[in-house]
Amino acid sequence: MPEINLQLAKNIIQPRPKDSYKGKFGRVLIIGGNQNFGGAAIMSASAAVYAGAGLVTTATDPNNFTALHSRLPESMVLDYNDHAYLKQLVNEMNVVVIGPGLGTDGQSLAILRAVFTAITDTQAIIIDGSALTLMAQHQIPIPAKGHIVLTPHQMEWQRLSTIPINEQTDTTTHQALVKLWRFNPTVTLVLKSAQTKVYPPDGTVWINQAGNPGMATGGSGDTLTGILAACLGQFQPQDKALLAGVYLHSAVADKLAQTSYVTLPQEIIQELPKFMHQLAQA
């Protein structure tokens, strides 16, 4: 089984060309954060900015605007209930994240449907958290267009695939993916756990070599979505950029775990620029 490891990340995360500008490093849209889960959207957007995304916009509940502006002035904001504007912005993006803290009520469902209809083949879309739960609850198919990345934890994967957690093996997971590939052959599954595995459409199974139990804290997965979006926005090839993002998230946490019992999402986020610099120099 191929490994997601330091060497893979070093090969992908390279020094920036001198003549580059923000438009070269990905336009990223984060969609999430309802009235109760604003922190999830803030962590996702912060991770995207700190992992190097060129331009980040956050579509969220207006209750989160002030907190977001004060925590992360680098991000633009919009009201995710303005579906017309949201759909227009989706089309202008390289990478869209939908789900962190989105919630599962009628308003969240309407946003998910609007975004899925707007996706085109020029976007990568990372589907996480509440968006996965909504898809399972309302039998919403994977968008036929766009490059799809699913980032469920094991219970979200159970909801989406109907495979009980204790029956989630590479074989059963692959069988469920074959069904999803009929809707969209680009789907890559990032199945999160204490040892995260990545299932791209070529049938291989990648296993993450980094990570630790200090990461078992709310917001850890929200943070991963932003890192993955930034990596997809900046690095090529896209399949390896995604793997590098999975590694980066866990490897930063491993560095923090040398001296911290819990590896807080905010501390992972803060550490990203320095850690990426080290990888790019190595």
Ligand SMILES: NC(=O)C1=CN([C@@H]2O[C@H](COP(=O)(O)OP(=O)(O)OC[C@H]3O[C@@H](n4cnc5c(N)ncnc54)[C@H](OP(=O)(O)O)[C@@H]3O)[C@@H](O)[C@H]2O)[C@@H](O)CC1
């Ligand atoms: N600060 C914020 O704004 C935060 C906002 N957040 C947002 O909240 C939304 C809901 O996401 P969620 O993951 O918290 O809840 P849900 O989808 O119901 O799953 C939990 C259920 O699954 C079960 N379970 C089994 N295996 C599991 C596993 N490996 N990993 C995890 N759970 C596992 C688990 O079992 P139990 O704990 O009961 O044993 C429980 O029954 C989502 O949009 C997210 O982005 C959070 O990120 C937190 C910080």
Ligand SMILES: Nc1ncnc2c1ncn2[C@@H]1O[C@H](COP(=O)(O)OP(=O)(O)O)[C@@H](O)[C@H]1O
């Ligand atoms: N014991 C562990 N060892 C390694 N990684 C872990 C462990 N527990 C959780 N993680 C990681 O933390 C993240 C949790 O994601 P998720 O459950 O979606 O969090 P949240 O929705 O609260 O942000 C995943 O990336 C997962 O791999």
Ligand SMILES: [Mg+2]
């Ligand atoms: Mg999550």
